[in-house]
Amino acid sequence: MTTTEPSNIAKANVNTNRSLPIVENFTRRAAVKGGFATLGAAAFVAAISPLRQAAKSTTAVEFMQQHYTELSPEQKADVIARLEAETKEKYGADVTIADDRPIPGTKFVYAINLSVCNGNGKCVEACHKENNHDRSTNQSYIRVIEMPKGTMDMEKGSTTYSGVVPKDDKFYLPVQCQQCDEPPCVDVCPVKATWKEEDGIVVVDYNWCIGCRYCEAACPYHARRFNWKQPEVPAEEINPDQSYLSNRVRPVGVVEKCTYCLHRTRRGKLPACLEACPTGARVFGNILDKDSSIRWILENKRVYILKEELGTKPAFFYYFD
Amino acid sequence: MSSIPVKEAAITSYPKFIGRALWLATEGSFAFYAWMTALTAVFLVGANAWANQVAGGMISTNMTDHVSWGLYIANFTFCVGLAAGGVMMVIPAYLYDDEEMHKVVIIGEVVAIAAIVMCTLSVVVDLGRPDRFWHLIPGIGKFNWPMSMLTWDVIVLNGYLVINLHVVGYLLYMRYLGRKPNGWWYLPFVFLSIFWAISIHTVTAFLYCGLGGRPFWNSALLAPRFLASAFVSGPAFIILVMRVLRVTTGYAAPIGPARTLIQIIRVAMTINLLMLVSEIFTVLYTGSAHAAPLNYLFFGAHGKSGLVQWIWTAIGMNLLGTVLFFTPAAMERSHVRILACLLVIVGIWIEKGMGLIVPGFIPSTLHEIVEYSPSLLEWKVVAGIWGLGLIILTLSLKLIVNVFTGRMELHPSADKTSVS
DSSP states (O other): OTTHHHHHHHHHHHHHOOOSHHHHHHHHHHHHHHHHHHHHHHHHHHHTTHHHHHHTSOHHHHHOOOOOGGGOHHHHHHHHHHHHHHHHHHOOOOOOEOOOOOOOEEEEEEEETTTTOOOOOHHHHHHHHHHTTOOTTTTOEEEEEEEEEOOOOOGHHHOOOOOSSSOOEEEEEOOOOOOOOOOOHHHTTOOOOEOOTTTTEEEEOOTTOOOOOOHHOOOOOOOEEEEESOOOOOOOGGOOOTTTTTTTTTOOTTTEETTTTTHTTTTTTOOOOHHSSSSSEEEETTTOOOOOOOHHHHHHEEEEEEEGOOOOOEEEEEEEE | SOOOGOOOOOOHHHHHHHHHHHHHHTTTOOOHHHHHHHHHHHHHHHHHHHHHHHHGGGSSSSSSSSSSOOOHEEEEEEEHHHHHHTHHHHIIIISSSSSSHOOOOOOHHHHHHHHHHHHHHHHHOOOHHHHGGGGTTTTTTTOOOTHHHHHHHHHHHHHHHHHHHHHHHHHHHHHHHHHOOHHHHHHHHHHHHHHHHHHHHHHHHHHHHHOOOTTTTOTHHHHHHHHHHHHHHHHHHHHHHHHHHHHHHOOOOOOOHHHHHHHHHHHHHHHHHHHHHHHHHHHHHOOTHHHHHHHHHHHTTBBOOTTTOOOOOOHHHHHHHOOOOOOOOGGGHHHHHHHHHHHHHHHHHHTTTTTTTTTGSOTTTOOOOOOOOHHHHHHHHHHHHHEEEEEEEHHHHHHHHHTTTSHHHHHHHHOOOHHH
16 A cells, blocks of 8 residues: 555656655655754753753652542552652751641631721731741731721722821731632642642642632632742741641642631641731631630621622621620 | 556555645745744744743743633633634535635635644643643543543544544545545444534533632623634634735635635634624623623723733724624625635634633632733744644645645546545
8 A cells, every 4th residue: 555655646746746856855844844853852841941941840759640539548658758758959048747637526717907907917927927928028928908997899999008107097908818618729729739628728739739810810809829839938037836838838830828827727826827817807717616715706706808899708897896 | 465456555655644744734935944943943932931830830930829810721711712613614515515716625624624723722831730741531531521621622622623623634635535524434434423513612611611709701601602702803814815826836725615604704703703792791781790891801809900901902803803794895806805814813812712711710709800911932932833733734634635636636537537
């Protein structure tokens, strides 16, 4: 069969009598075309050579890693050991990465007393340190909006306020992930890299996220952050007390978010932002616990929900005295 | 299998057909080689820019946590429209049995193929972790279907690519063999492609308009607007392609198809502009939360006006293009027609890209105004995508011309009456 091919082509060439008249010309042209194709391929390889740099930082094991919910206990242990070693290698810090799971019978809820919050920003700073955020971009999961009294319209607020706080005509509205019961960010993720756990916390598997940032577009509360570059944190500033789904140092190119400090709260401690708050505006707890202060507040105070009309059903409340 | 050489089995002759197609499609004049070399160079610049982006992180783009999608997704949206626009040749050809359109409908189909490749690449370059692309593959990854609209988009875009590759490949192959195409082998797919073309742009609109937190996109008019503008940009692009073909290869389509396309553009553009006015009126007259992004886009807000010149340029180009399309000269093979096509293509590229994706993020969901304009690296990457898309389109068109002019045939003496 193959022997008939060149003669076929030659015949067609004779017939058209334009571009490929004779067989010798055909082979010469084949050589020229082959040469150019090789040149093109070589140029392409050269063009994408920076990828080799990126490939070096991704091992085959990491590349093949399965989704968090599908890892066996042994695989999880391997992954965690690998991540700890990587943190040591890249950042020079000895860290412990735990795999904190939800406590049965727990549903975490947050509330902020807007009559008390004075916009000092200690929560923003505490989050930055606790969660090993990139130092150069001063990243944090919390933004505080300075609002004129008499409105709840965020358009009239400012996140870049400065000067002595609180100002007489202002109140302060801290916003972070609302851990929605109907989270739009979870719905839109094309690879199920983010999901809601039994205690209500929405988490991200940083080793499964493909970095499309659809969740970032979907979130109505500006709660998600993308790692536009590899986070930089000096070894001595790294918080070594880490968890796989929360504050471990994130890889470049993935999305991250507030986890209600699950590496603390699932161990019976309070979120870092609450502990740092000097005004006592923040209240955190298990809404399923009838005797909790969070339960008392939700039952007795005038409670406000951010963008309630969107139907996201936040597990985050604002209240007034 | 090797019984009679005349009736060679498709399993061996189809690869040979592809091989010859590639060989002949890379034959051409000096101008052709210069064009292909230029496109390759642009593509390589883009590939290099993307590789640097992957190596150093997406910090080299100008996107931020406030404007987290930019030029890439803008270009993606436009290319989806371009791909869907080709259906405006398929409908007259197959549903209305327009004979002349039937002869050139394949051009619309290869434009769709090139456009879909550009769509896919525009999304891939937007990924922070392209190495984890396999997580998106059903079966081995974790495919969040049917909840995530992005998974729907993966399905419809790839499906549309396969359908068009099949139809184009089959029809050219049959013509090459000198055989009459068997309707059962391609007509069902042609009709499927009509619905599918509508679906790719509807799903792409749903990607944005389903987000309650983004009032600028959260409008039921978005999908119809996408379709209307696609039925302008697609046909306009195809008219340009037909002109280039006629000038460079002498392969002239009849005058009818372009006229039909211009009629379609006239209607689609009028509907598009009407919907735009309707949207602007509803939002601005009510003055609701939806008004902030629109105000920023058209007039600037809080002293920031990065998109104002973009959108007014787009509106100017679209209006002028539309007026030109309504002149009698546009119905002839005139410069007016070409100018009108160029105006609306660029106008819609801006309107759907920088004028639609970016203002969705400005102001942000917490009403902060952080502006965005693409970095040089982003421009290079998008140029590279267009370079590759045009390489694919050029080679496909060469193949079509070779087959349709009889330069590439299995039996050069065969009957050439059946077209399509």
